[in-house]
Amino acid sequence: MNEQQHAPISVEEMAHAFEEEVGPVDLSPYAVEDWVNLAIFWAMAICVFLQFFTRYALNNSLAWTEEIAANCLVVVVFLGSVMCVRMMRHIQVDFIYQFLSPKLRRALELVVDFIVIGFFAYTTWLMWRYIAIVGNERMVTVNLPRGYVFYTVFAAFALMLARSVQNFVKDMINEKTVREEASESGAQGI
């Protein structure tokens, strides 16, 4: 019944098996909007740190950090979502695709693409109308227009629409679909 039989080896030697080899980092797949988003992400980190720091070191917490950080999060989520659309990294369920013939699978993917494009078109329009109502609001703790956030979210939805159309066109032209490329780079979720 012995499935595994070998002499014990030393901890040092064994620990080598757990060392990860790190390959060179490839930053080329990231687009302009992603780098903008990176800056906002770090700005959010600095805001939260500032809040903590001013409270303990200066005994006088800056009120605006919380609101700015929360607004940064809104931007990070929607702009980051553009990246997920482009790379097909949004969380989705594709288990029924295993049971379909390639032709049927392709047809279903087209249907999904249409639904996604339609959704982003509708939400872009929705955001546009929303801005018309609340675009002039100002933030509570600092005298800044909230329009910055709303227009960025609107831009993010417009970009999601553009990127999903772009992927659709790519799929029409290229041999390998964006989905197939995405499926090679691992799963998403928590």
Add this chain to the structure above:
Amino acid sequence: MLLLIGSFLVLMIVGVPVAVSLGVASLAYLVIYGVAPDIIAAQRMIAGVESFPLIAVPFFIFAGNLMNIAGVTGRIYQFALSLVGWMKGGLAQVNIVGSVVFSGMSGTALADAAGIGTIEIKAMKDHGYPVEAAVGVTAASATLGPIFPPSLPFVIYGMMANVSIGALFMAGVVPGVVMTTLMMVTVFIFAHRKGWGSDTPFELRRLASASLEILIVLCFPAAVYLLVLAGLSINVAVLIGLVALVALDWYFDFSAVMALMTPVLLIGGMTMGWFTPTEAAVAAVIWSLFLGLVRYRTMTLRTLAKASFDTIETTASVLFIVTTATIFAWLLTVSQAAQMFSNFMFSLTDNWWTFLIIVNIVLLIVGAFLDTIAAISILVPILMPIAARYGIDPVHMGLILTLNLMIGLLTPPVGVVLFVLSRISKLSIERTALAILPWMVPLFVALLLITFIPQITLWLPTQFGLIK
């Protein structure tokens, strides 16, 4: 209501991204039934993520990603090997202990499975363990990630259910220990039945040094407490403690003390009211930056940028679901679904444990099909009011919900961890699912214990005065 839930399920199964499925279903319901102007959807989406507590999500993800490139992986396994490598089925035990340490730094099951799972499975395979066993242990131990603090599902649950996130984190500690023990017992039984030997020689010196490291970490809060008793202010005491610890680590070059400190700092900081969960997450980021840039010097600007991009990607894909799930959850409330479900439950039973059995069964089914975040955002508004009427503590409910959904990550048809492990191990989905099956036993035992003995969950946070 049928339209709302039905169209969401159909869209999701067809392969529309979960967030878009929720959005399309909600918008369709809004437009067709005209409950409210559709522009409210835009407002809800933005409001859904415009929250300070939610900022903890990206930073806990970031801290986990940074830890992966901070050069602590090898050290943690050296620690785990010294501690349990000599046992029968050593590498399987090491796998579990390694996951426990990692779950103290990251808050997700997937990061555990995909990040360290790759090396764990490879190491076990290389040393003669059957792939199935390697996959099973890795899958089971990955569920610890969101149970031991920090935990992303807890952050999102806490926000949705309006429960203290600090209390939830604290509540996860004892259940985490229970789960770890059960899994280690399972490995012990497996090792005896299948004749697994030990993988490293037994050395008292190594075991002692690994135990000493745990002791040092546990001494940190005690030392801080003593310093405070000696009349120092708490800030100064913590600062002195940290400086002393870093100096000791520099001198003796411990393997895992710094990594083990992460959860101690987070929990300690939050229970003492030092920082909010969001600030704790940033503190974890700073801690891992300190380890990677100053202590072990393994990070570069490029790896840092890559880790940030990975974080943004995960954050966006998770929180984009929250944006549309907010509309969906609101419509569920408006359409009286929660009320109907509540009345239905009370017509069935009026004692809490029957209710919990039903909830567990429902959650296991839901968890097998639905993404974790979508499930939490949809179920919380339905379950919370009922749980309150049965007198179940919301913290207890959070633990039950999360553990069920984590088990759901391991089960077909939709199980992210299952898919990731099948890709890593190059086994088919079916064989991976079969390999995980025996390892479900400790998880289900843990689920039963946690469900029916509320004290496991509630004892620690009550001791610290986090819940009344």
